[in-house]
Amino acid sequence: MPETFIPAGTTDVVDVIRWAAAEGKPLDLHGRRSKAGFGRPAQSEYALDLGRLAGVLDYEPAELIVTLRPGTPLADLEKQLAASNQMLAFEPPDLGPLWGQPAGRGTLGGAIGCNLSGPRRFKAGAMRDHLLGFTAVSGRGEIFKAGGKVVKNVTGYDLPKLVCGAFGTLVALTEVTVKVLPAPEKTRTVLVFGLDDEQAVRALAAAAASPNEVSGLAHLPAGIAARSGVGYVAQAGRAVTALRLEGTDISVTARCAALRDLLQSHGALEELHSMNSAWLWRELRDAACFVLPQERVLWRLSVAPTAGPAVTAVIAQGVPGAEWFYDWAGGLIWLSLPPVADAHAAIVRGAVENHGGHATLIRADAATRAAVPVFEPQPLALMALTARVKAGFDPMNILNPGRMVAGV
Incomplete structure (x- = not known):
């Protein structure tokens, strides 16, 4: 096991990274390790545990923003947002159980580092579209800020988008500001039974092109449907195509009726309401x-x-x-x-x-x-650009080296 540094604040992070840069000692950056099995194995003899950098610093429901430490558990943040009838619209998944970790251990910093988004992504955007700003420490041990605390912000390079999906290879985040949105008053899911994959994709495309503002579009072949959240209504092992609608009660009711009319020629229909609907999309979100x-x-x-x-x-x-x-x-x-x-x-x-x-x-x-390359291999020109970006933020190559690409 690598020797682990556990900083209590930004100053501690600076001290550790400056020491590592001076000594040429790579650091394995992580939070609560719920996604340690995602990416290439760590190539570091020292670890920088950012899990103690947790807690909400500033939450302004009327402004639809929240500023917090990246080690904040998503489960805690979502609970606090729900008390104000708000949510993280990009629907971050809880993927820890895929690697044998307990559910509910994921942090916001982990969602940012892996750029994780759930079923609502095609409508609400990805994680990278909801990160407004951050404070971080570079591989030089320098503190810097990017973005801001407003939804519309012009600061030159869009660094918040750059750190999303970087798997901790560019900076150590110490503070982040994300956009939140009102939670829907009502949720319904229309189910279509018995479609093969090609028929299902056509039905999903028709729904996506309609004015019904669907927020979830998924298809489960028969074997998957039988052991999912719709297993009890899967009609004797038939495939299930699921389409989610969210909004006010009146709007969802009207759009649900219109969607059923649109899909009635595709196959037998059923509906899931409230808890059952939420259960299904949570299972799909988390695979x-x-x-x-x-x-x-x-x-x-x-x-x-x-x-x-x-x-x-x-x-x-x-x-x-x-x-x-x-x-x-x-x-x-x-x-x-x-x-x-x-x-x-x-x-x-x-x-x-x-x-x-x-x-x-x-x-x-x-x-x-x-x-085996975990991530899609890049063309040579893009690979060279990626290397230059890495060198700009982390010239000594001490932040999660090798996590994304072998030897880097």
């Missing part, structure tokens, strides 16, 4: 159907929605036992495969790249994650 068995390889594919069925068909032909479901109207595919040493990377990436998408290896053993 709960793939928590077990832990030894199975898990991928997350991003493709054009209409290309999803073609991509999964190629993978299913090459990998017996493949399982998947679609989110974001078909643009996101959660893919579970039997374990092998190379995680079926050639088949998966070949199928995805033929349709202009990209693939991320979410779960595999450490040896596989060290040997």
Whole structure:
């Protein structure tokens, strides 16, 4: 186990990073380690535990912003926002159980570092669209601020977007400001039964193009539906296509009726209300159907929605036992495969790249994650740009080296 530094504040973070830079000692930055299995294995003999940098610093419900420490548990933040009937609209998932961690341990800093967003992403935007500003410490041990505390802010380079999805390789965050939105008064989910993948994607596309303002568009093949939050209404093992509506009671009721009229020719329909609806989308958000068995390889594919069925068909032909479901109207595919040493990377990436998408290896053993690129390999020009950005923030290469790319 690496020796761990546990700072109590920004000054402590500065001291540790300056020491590490001077001594050339790489640091494994982390919070509560709920996503330690995401990305390549750490290549550091020292760890910087930012989990104690937690707590809300300033919450202004009327201004729709909250400023807090990045180690704040998402569960605590969401509970505080719910008391004011507000929410994180990007719907951050709780993915810890996918790597065998307890539920509810994820932090806001982890969601930022991994740029995690849930089913509402296609409507509300990604995590990176909701981070307004931050205070951080660079790999030089310098404190700096970026962005601000207002929704519309012009500060030159959009650094908040840059740190989202950087997996702690650029800076150590010590304070962040995010945008929040009012929580919906009512939620309903329309279910369509028995569609194959291609039929489902067409139905989802029709709903997305309609004026009904859907906020969730997912499809679960029969096997996945049977063990999900809709299993009890899955009509004897049939596939389920789910479409979520949110808003005021009157609006949701009217839009739900219109959506049912639009979809009635596609198959048998059912509705989920309130608690049952929330349960289903929470399971989809967290990919709960793939928590077990832990030894199975898990991928997350991003493709054009209409290309999803073609991509999964190629993978299913090459990998017996493949399982998947679609989110974001078909643009996101959660893919579970039997374990092998190379995680079926050639088949998966070949199928995805033929349709202009990209693939991320979410779960595999450490040896596989060290040997197989976890993130989509970059073209040479983009790789060179990424290296220059890394050198600008962390010239001594001490912040999570190797977490995203081998040898970096």
